[in-house]
Amino acid sequence: MLPRLFFGYFAAAITLISILVVTRRNPVHSVIWMLLLFFHIAGMYLFLDAEFIAAIQVIVYAGAVLVLFLFVVLLLNLREELRTERFIGSWPAGVFIAAALFAGIAAALRSFVLGPAGIYTIDFIRKATDTKALGQVLFTEYLLPFEVVSLVLLVAVIGAIVLAKKGVRG
Amino acid sequence: MMAVPLNWYLILSAVVFSIGIFGFLTRKNIIIMFLSIELMLNGVNISLIAFSHYLQDLRGQVFVFFIIAVAAAEAAIGLAIIMALFRNKSTAHVDEMSEMKG
Numbered sequence: 030m031l032p033r034l035f036f037g038y039f040a041a042a043i044t045l046i047s048i049l050v051v052t053r054r055n056p057v058h059s060v061i062w063m064l065l066l067f068f069h070i071a072g073m074y075l076f077l078d079a080e081f082i083a084a085i086q087v088i089v090y091a092g093a094v095l096v097l098f099l100f101v102v103l104l105l106n107l108r109e110e111l112r113t114e115r116f117i118g119s120w121p122a123g124v125f126i127a128a129a130l131f132a133g134i135a136a137a138l139r140s141f142v143l144g145p146a147g148i149y150t151i152d153f154i155r156k157a158t159d160t161k162a163l164g165q166v167l168f169t170e171y172l173l174p175f176e177v178v179s180l181v182l183l184v185a186v187i188g189a190i191v192l193a194k195k196g197v198r199g
Numbered sequence: 200m201m202a203v204p205l206n207w208y209l210i211l212s213a214v215v216f217s218i219g220i221f222g223f224l225t226r227k228n229i230i231i232m233f234l235s236i237e238l239m240l241n242g243v244n245i246s247l248i249a250f251s252h253y254l255q256d257l258r259g260q261v262f263v264f265f266i267i268a269v270a271a272a273e274a275a276i277g278l279a280i281i282m283a284l285f286r287n288k289s290t291a292h293v294d295e296m297s298e299m300k301g
Contacts, residue, residue, distance in 0.1 A: 047214075051218055059230075059234055063234055077208075079252070089267050089271055090241075094270065097275065098278065114227070123221050126224060127217040131213050134217075138209055146254055146256075159260075167264065181268070181269060182268060182271070185272030189275040189279040192276070192282070192283050
């Protein structure tokens, strides 16, 4: 019963905070709610025996990406945002598309069958520790994607500097 | 001890993804549209971590690792584009950005 109570709290909090994020008028409030959402998602990852990903979620998402968002929100002068309309005129269409997508996924889940289990059981991960087991998979089986991701990050760093630099004309 | 079924996690992930779709389609502010994209990525991450746990396979966590790295790159580039747009247009509303040039 306890795991279900735990899941219930986290699911309710994540759903509620997600709705708050997309409906707040002030972007600063949205970013702060997003911070709380990321902490809740990290808690859910801990519940699913993914300690390393939970730490990465807090460090990279909450620590780096959201601070970047907050900087940009504060750099832009968004005083007009508090006066103008939040949603586009045809927002019921957006509600309909989102609801239809959710209904489609929920209907597809009814015929979902879980595949055969792998070798990384909970006991194995607890014995080897999550970070070590993940690192072994990452640096052997997924070494090439790992290097590609480092290239993607390099491109992002250079691209962000070039785009945000003042006075650069195509 | 009653364990949580996998489908609950998948439904939660679909809910978060749908709320992200709703925010992306209906908000005028480009920053909140970006937050909605992050919301969708997190919805997918929840389902991948749940699959990783229930299939007893670490590949789901490896995918989430890559998704977080790409999301960080996407946020850096996207926010730089927003800065450049704001310098030209002085607005964060997407419906006022209707020209390709100028």
